[in-house]
Amino acid sequence: MKIAYLLDAFPALSETFVLNEILMLKKMNQEIFIYARYNPNNKIIHKTAKNLTVNYLCDIEESKKNVFFYLKNKVFTLQFIKIIVFLYKYYHRFLKKHGLISYCYTIWFSIVLSKQFEENKIEHVHSHFAGDASFLSMIIYLFTGIPYSFTTHSYDIYLQPKMLYEKHFYAKFAITISNYNKKYLIEKFNIEKDKINVVRCGIDLSCFHQIDCKEREVIRIVSVARLVETKGFLYLIKGCHLFQRKYGNKFICNIVGDGPMLEAIRNLIQKLNLNNVFLLGAKTHDEVIEILDNSDIFILPCVRDKTGRPEGIPVALMEAMAKGMVVVSSDLAGIPELVSEVGILIHQNDEHEVFRALERFYNMSIDDRFSLGRLARQKIEKDFNLVIETKKLIQLFEQ
Numbered sequence: 001m002k003i004a005y006l007l008d009a010f011p012a013l014s015e016t017f018v019l020n021e022i023l024m025l026k027k028m029n030q031e032i033f034i035y036a037r038y039n040p041n042n043k044i045i046h047k048t049a050k051n052l053t054v055n056y057l058c059d060i061e062e063s064k065k066n067v068f069f070y071l072k073n074k075v076f077t078l079q080f081i082k083i084i085v086f087l088y089k090y091y092h093r094f095l096k097k098h099g100l101i102s103y104c105y106t107i108w109f110s111i112v113l114s115k116q117f118e119e120n121k122i123e124h125v126h127s128h129f130a131g132d133a134s135f136l137s138m139i140i141y142l143f144t145g146i147p148y149s150f151t152t153h154s155y156d157i158y159l160q161p162k163m164l165y166e167k168h169f170y171a172k173f174a175i176t177i178s179n180y181n182k183k184y185l186i187e188k189f190n191i192e193k194d195k196i197n198v199v200r201c202g203i204d205l206s207c208f209h210q211i212d213c214k215e216r217e218v219i220r221i222v223s224v225a226r227l228v229e230t231k232g233f234l235y236l237i238k239g240c241h242l243f244q245r246k247y248g249n250k251f252i253c254n255i256v257g258d259g260p261m262l263e264a265i266r267n268l269i270q271k272l273n274l275n276n277v278f279l280l281g282a283k284t285h286d287e288v289i290e291i292l293d294n295s296d297i298f299i300l301p302c303v304r305d306k307t308g309r310p311e312g313i314p315v316a317l318m319e320a321m322a323k324g325m326v327v328v329s330s331d332l333a334g335i336p337e338l339v340s341e342v343g344i345l346i347h348q349n350d351e352h353e354v355f356r357a358l359e360r361f362y363n364m365s366i367d368d369r370f371s372l373g374r375l376a377r378q379k380i381e382k383d384f385n386l387v388i389e390t391k392k393l394i395q396l397f398e399q
Contacts (some may be wrong), residue, residue, distance in 0.1 A: 004122045008133045010036040011049035017201035024390040070115045083142040110139035130156040147172035154312035175199045178334025202386030210324030213370045222295035224316040227259030232301035239354025241272045258282040299328040303348045321376035328357040342375040
């Protein structure tokens with residue numbers, strides 16, 4: 001099946017779930033064409049992304065003459081009438097949010113992509129996040145009738161919801177990553193229950209083998225994520241400080257990632273004199289796996305940010321669980337769907353909860369750590385398995 005992945009940015013370092021989904025679809029003999037609004041130009045690029053061909057909108061060359069000739073042939077079609085009605089109806093709303101130049105660019109690229117998709121006989125268009133790329137997919141559908149779908153995650157629902165009702169209404173189907181999200185979308189935006197499917201961001205278990213639990217005098221804590229408010233790093237650091245006050249330097253904490261909270265996190269580490277908490281910066285996926293191999297416990301005490309937005313279900317948590325590690329995270333939004341009964345759930349915004357979770361792990365026997373880690377991996381094998389979730393996706397594409 002010929003499927004176009006129309007994305008806002010690709011390859012984004014923190015969005016390995018998009019990359020892995022595309023790679024698994026290709027492995028399952030789906031013909032994937034990747035289009036992206038822009039290249040994030042990360043200094044670090046995952047090795048598996050380097051061999052993929054990406055069509056960036058700014059690089060697509062189409063003569064105005066060819067585009068207008070294509071458009072001329074559409075003028076008297078039902079699709080063209082639909083798009084005119086739609087653009088007229090939502091013109092002022094779009095203009096208020098994005099401005100006239102952005103509006104004109106969006107229309108231009110939607111026509112250019114419509115032409116290319118029809119010429120390439122694209123059968124379906126899929127996007128991740130309900131942002132500008134999914135808006136383009138919707139316009140392309142109105143121009144061409146090529147069905148589209150999209151996956152919602154977190155900020156695109158809770159922080160910056162953009163025309164969610166309309167995008168779901170015109171989509172062949174929609175996907176979200178948790179039952180929590182699905183319930184919220186139905187209740188908040190009045191979206192049809194049957195339109196939304198829960199498909200997890202799965203893990204390729206062939207890349208993850210269960211670690212051996214080792215008896216160490218110093219436990220090795222790891223946390224992997226973008227350094228943003230919702231990941232709760234400040235509470236992790238404060239929790240480590242409480243643990244140090246009681247047990248001394250019986251731990252090392254490695255934080256992997258980069259982001260806007262880097263300075264605030266670094267300043268707190270220095271203020272609390274935590275010489276055994278290290279900021280390792282952004283790493284490739286292979287480097288992250290190596291760090292997990294040499295760690296004992298994964299902690300990500302997610303919180304709602306100042307706007308009230310919760311975290312989604314962090315893929316880094318899934319990867320740690322696939323390694324058979326004990327994981328700690330918050331009982332927030334969709335996270336309990338992953339961690340409940342196979343990890344340690346804590347309340348958000350509380351460093352004392354982080355401390356108690358660390359203390360509980362510190363006092364566990366090696367056998368108990370291994371058993372809990374094995375349950376975590378089994379959870380991934382059953383409910384967050386990339387092979388199984390990708391097969392669900394293909395069934396939706398083909399239905």
